[in-house]
Amino acid sequence: MEILIVILLGIIAYILWRIFRQKEDEKTEIANEKSDVEYEQKKKERFKDYPHLYGKLEGNWLDVFSMHAENGTPLLKLAFLLMLGESTKIDYSEGSHKWDILWYSTEELLEHLEKYHEGSIVEHEIAIATYWQVAAEAVGKLIKESPEIEGKKLEVAPYTDIEKIALLFPKKANHSAKEISFFNEDGSFPRESKSSPHIREKMKALGL
Numbered sequence: 001m002e003i004l005i006v007i008l009l010g011i012i013a014y015i016l017w018r019i020f021r022q023k024e025d026e027k028t029e030i031a032n033e034k035s036d037v038e039y040e041q042k043k044k045e046r047f048k049d050y051p052h053l054y055g056k057l058e059g060n061w062l063d064v065f066s067m068h069a070e071n072g073t074p075l076l077k078l079a080f081l082l083m084l085g086e087s088t089k090i091d092y093s094e095g096s097h098k099w100d101i102l103w104y105s106t107e108e109l110l111e112h113l114e115k116y117h118e119g120s121i122v123e124h125e126i127a128i129a130t131y132w133q134v135a136a137e138a139v140g141k142l143i144k145e146s147p148e149i150e151g152k153k154l155e156v157a158p159y160t161d162i163e164k165i166a167l168l169f170p171k172k173a174n175h176s177a178k179e180i181s182f183f184n185e186d187g188s189f190p191r192e193s194k195s196s197p198h199i200r201e202k203m204k205a206l207g208l
Contacts, residue, residue, distance in 0.1 A: 048141050052119045052169050053126060061130040068129075075125035076199070077206045079106070082132040095149025101138065102154070105131070105162060105182045106196035107203075111196040112180045117169035127165050134158045155189045161189075 001117040047054045066178050067077055083103050090096040106128055138158050142149050166180055184191045 002109070042114075050123050050126065052123055056168055057130050057133060058129070061133060062126065065126045065133075066128045069126065070123050074206050075122070075129045076110075076202060077208060079125065079129045079132040080203065080208055082129070082136045086136050086143065089143050089147060090139070090149055091147040093148040093182060094151030095142070096152055097155040098151050098159075099102060101158060101190045101193055102162065103137070104193040105190055106197040108193045109162065109180065109182075110163060111198045113162040113169060114198075115167065116172050116175040117166060119169040124169070127168055129160075131162055131165060134161070160189055 044054065047062060050062060050066060065075060065078075066094065068078060080103070083099070087096070087099055090099060110124060110128060112206075113119065114121060117124075133159050139149070139154070142153055160183075162182055171179075181194070182190045
Protein backbone atom coordinates (compact mmCIF):
# COMPACT_ATOMS: atom_id res chain seq x y z
CA MET A 1 0.00 0.00 0.00
CA GLU A 2 2.77 2.41 0.94
CA ILE A 3 4.55 1.58 -2.30
CA LEU A 4 1.39 2.41 -4.28
CA ILE A 5 1.07 5.74 -2.46
CA VAL A 6 4.71 6.56 -3.24
CA ILE A 7 4.20 5.65 -6.90
CA LEU A 8 0.99 7.70 -7.04
CA LEU A 9 2.68 10.70 -5.45
CA GLY A 10 5.54 10.31 -7.92
CA ILE A 11 3.11 10.29 -10.85
CA ILE A 12 1.31 13.35 -9.49
CA ALA A 13 4.61 15.15 -8.97
CA TYR A 14 5.66 14.31 -12.53
CA ILE A 15 2.34 15.55 -13.97
CA LEU A 16 2.63 18.79 -11.99
CA TRP A 17 6.21 19.22 -13.16
CA ARG A 18 5.16 18.66 -16.79
CA ILE A 19 2.39 21.25 -16.44
CA PHE A 20 4.82 23.73 -14.88
CA ARG A 21 7.45 23.04 -17.55
CA GLN A 22 4.91 23.47 -20.36
CA LYS A 23 3.77 26.81 -18.96
CA GLU A 24 7.36 27.98 -18.61
CA ASP A 25 8.15 26.91 -22.17
CA GLU A 26 5.09 28.81 -23.40
CA LYS A 27 6.23 31.91 -21.52
CA THR A 28 9.70 31.59 -23.03
CA GLU A 29 8.27 31.14 -26.54
CA ILE A 30 6.02 34.18 -26.16
CA ALA A 31 8.95 36.23 -24.83
CA ASN A 32 11.15 35.11 -27.75
CA GLU A 33 8.45 35.96 -30.30
CA LYS A 34 7.99 39.37 -28.71
CA SER A 35 11.74 39.91 -28.74
CA ASP A 36 11.94 38.90 -32.41
CA VAL A 37 9.12 41.29 -33.33
CA GLU A 38 10.77 44.14 -31.42
CA TYR A 39 14.13 43.38 -33.06
CA GLU A 40 12.53 43.33 -36.52
CA GLN A 41 10.75 46.61 -35.83
CA LYS A 42 14.01 48.21 -34.73
CA LYS A 43 15.74 46.99 -37.89
CA LYS A 44 12.92 48.33 -40.07
CA GLU A 45 13.19 51.67 -38.31
CA ARG A 46 16.99 51.59 -38.72
CA PHE A 47 16.65 51.00 -42.47
CA LYS A 48 13.54 53.08 -43.13
CA ASP A 49 15.49 55.17 -45.66
CA TYR A 50 16.34 52.04 -47.67
CA PRO A 51 12.94 50.41 -48.28
CA HIS A 52 13.94 48.85 -51.61
CA LEU A 53 17.01 47.12 -50.13
CA TYR A 54 15.84 45.96 -46.71
CA GLY A 55 15.88 42.17 -46.56
CA LYS A 56 17.09 41.88 -50.16
CA LEU A 57 20.86 42.27 -50.02
CA GLU A 58 23.29 39.45 -49.40
CA GLY A 59 24.79 39.18 -45.91
CA ASN A 60 25.02 42.29 -43.76
CA TRP A 61 26.15 44.65 -46.52
CA LEU A 62 23.17 46.93 -46.05
CA ASP A 63 24.35 47.51 -42.47
CA VAL A 64 27.92 48.13 -43.62
CA PHE A 65 27.30 50.42 -46.58
CA SER A 66 24.43 52.35 -45.00
CA MET A 67 26.78 53.20 -42.14
CA HIS A 68 29.39 54.37 -44.64
CA ALA A 69 26.77 56.52 -46.38
CA GLU A 70 25.55 58.01 -43.10
CA ASN A 71 29.14 58.82 -42.15
CA GLY A 72 29.62 60.72 -45.40
CA THR A 73 31.74 58.16 -47.27
CA PRO A 74 31.12 58.50 -51.05
CA LEU A 75 29.78 55.07 -52.01
CA LEU A 76 30.51 55.60 -55.70
CA LYS A 77 34.17 56.11 -54.83
CA LEU A 78 34.13 53.10 -52.53
CA ALA A 79 32.69 50.88 -55.26
CA PHE A 80 35.27 52.14 -57.77
CA LEU A 81 38.13 51.43 -55.36
CA LEU A 82 36.79 47.90 -54.80
CA MET A 83 36.96 47.37 -58.56
CA LEU A 84 40.34 49.09 -58.95
CA GLY A 85 41.95 47.22 -56.07
CA GLU A 86 41.49 43.90 -57.86
CA SER A 87 42.01 45.33 -61.37
CA THR A 88 45.63 46.16 -60.57
CA LYS A 89 46.27 42.50 -59.70
CA ILE A 90 44.85 40.99 -62.90
CA ASP A 91 47.30 40.34 -65.71
CA TYR A 92 46.26 41.57 -69.15
CA SER A 93 43.81 38.95 -70.40
CA GLU A 94 40.24 38.49 -71.58
CA GLY A 95 39.28 38.46 -67.91
CA SER A 96 40.83 41.88 -67.29
CA HIS A 97 38.94 43.27 -70.28
CA LYS A 98 35.63 41.92 -68.98
CA TRP A 99 36.40 43.28 -65.50
CA ASP A 100 36.85 46.77 -66.98
CA ILE A 101 33.63 46.44 -68.99
CA LEU A 102 31.77 45.58 -65.79
CA TRP A 103 32.74 48.95 -64.36
CA TYR A 104 31.59 50.77 -67.50
CA SER A 105 28.35 48.80 -67.20
CA THR A 106 28.07 49.96 -63.60
CA GLU A 107 28.26 53.59 -64.67
CA GLU A 108 25.63 52.98 -67.33
CA LEU A 109 23.42 51.20 -64.80
CA LEU A 110 23.69 54.00 -62.24
CA GLU A 111 22.54 56.57 -64.78
CA HIS A 112 19.72 54.26 -65.85
CA LEU A 113 18.57 53.83 -62.24
CA GLU A 114 18.65 57.55 -61.60
CA LYS A 115 16.54 58.29 -64.69
CA TYR A 116 14.12 55.39 -64.85
CA HIS A 117 13.81 53.73 -61.43
CA GLU A 118 12.54 54.65 -57.99
CA GLY A 119 14.78 54.78 -54.95
CA SER A 120 17.28 57.35 -53.77
CA ILE A 121 20.75 57.74 -55.25
CA VAL A 122 22.13 56.47 -51.94
CA GLU A 123 20.04 53.31 -52.26
CA HIS A 124 21.26 52.80 -55.82
CA GLU A 125 24.87 53.25 -54.74
CA ILE A 126 24.49 50.87 -51.78
CA ALA A 127 23.26 48.20 -54.19
CA ILE A 128 26.20 48.91 -56.51
CA ALA A 129 28.74 48.89 -53.66
CA THR A 130 27.35 45.55 -52.46
CA TYR A 131 27.68 44.12 -55.97
CA TRP A 132 31.30 45.23 -56.21
CA GLN A 133 32.14 43.98 -52.73
CA VAL A 134 30.92 40.49 -53.61
CA ALA A 135 32.43 40.59 -57.11
CA ALA A 136 35.81 41.77 -55.76
CA GLU A 137 35.90 38.93 -53.24
CA ALA A 138 35.09 36.43 -55.99
CA VAL A 139 37.64 37.73 -58.49
CA GLY A 140 40.25 37.86 -55.71
CA LYS A 141 39.93 34.08 -55.42
CA LEU A 142 40.39 33.72 -59.20
CA ILE A 143 43.51 35.89 -59.08
CA LYS A 144 45.02 33.60 -56.46
CA GLU A 145 44.54 30.70 -58.87
CA SER A 146 46.02 32.69 -61.76
CA PRO A 147 46.39 36.45 -62.36
CA GLU A 148 45.63 35.77 -66.03
CA ILE A 149 41.89 35.12 -65.88
CA GLU A 150 39.90 33.32 -68.54
CA GLY A 151 37.00 35.42 -69.79
CA LYS A 152 34.45 32.66 -69.25
CA LYS A 153 35.14 32.76 -65.52
CA LEU A 154 33.55 36.21 -65.39
CA GLU A 155 30.47 35.10 -67.29
CA VAL A 156 28.79 33.58 -64.22
CA ALA A 157 27.43 34.75 -60.87
CA PRO A 158 28.27 36.86 -58.94
CA TYR A 159 29.46 38.94 -61.93
CA THR A 160 26.22 38.45 -63.87
CA ASP A 161 24.26 39.56 -60.78
CA ILE A 162 24.60 43.13 -62.08
CA GLU A 163 21.48 42.18 -64.05
CA LYS A 164 19.52 41.82 -60.79
CA ILE A 165 20.20 45.30 -59.46
CA ALA A 166 17.62 47.16 -61.53
CA LEU A 167 15.00 44.63 -60.41
CA LEU A 168 15.37 45.87 -56.83
CA PHE A 169 13.86 49.22 -57.73
CA PRO A 170 10.36 49.70 -59.23
CA LYS A 171 10.22 51.33 -62.64
CA LYS A 172 9.18 54.95 -63.03
CA ALA A 173 6.45 55.86 -65.50
CA ASN A 174 9.05 56.95 -68.08
CA HIS A 175 10.71 53.52 -68.17
CA SER A 176 10.58 51.66 -71.49
CA ALA A 177 8.94 48.24 -71.70
CA LYS A 178 12.33 46.54 -71.90
CA GLU A 179 14.67 46.47 -68.91
CA ILE A 180 18.35 47.28 -69.26
CA SER A 181 20.51 44.22 -69.87
CA PHE A 182 24.25 43.61 -69.99
CA PHE A 183 24.03 40.40 -71.98
CA ASN A 184 24.57 40.32 -75.74
CA GLU A 185 21.79 38.99 -77.96
CA ASP A 186 23.68 35.70 -78.30
CA GLY A 187 23.70 35.31 -74.50
CA SER A 188 27.36 36.22 -74.00
CA PHE A 189 28.34 38.49 -71.11
CA PRO A 190 29.07 41.31 -70.60
CA ARG A 191 28.14 43.36 -73.63
CA GLU A 192 30.29 46.35 -74.52
CA SER A 193 29.33 49.53 -72.67
CA LYS A 194 30.14 53.16 -73.36
CA SER A 195 29.76 53.90 -69.64
CA SER A 196 28.08 57.18 -68.65
CA PRO A 197 29.38 60.74 -69.07
CA HIS A 198 26.97 61.78 -66.30
CA ILE A 199 28.48 59.35 -63.79
CA ARG A 200 31.98 60.16 -65.03
CA GLU A 201 31.37 63.77 -64.02
CA LYS A 202 30.38 62.61 -60.56
CA MET A 203 33.56 60.55 -60.36
CA LYS A 204 35.70 63.52 -61.41
CA ALA A 205 34.12 65.53 -58.61
CA LEU A 206 35.26 62.76 -56.24
CA GLY A 207 38.81 62.98 -57.56
CA LEU A 208 38.65 59.75 -59.54
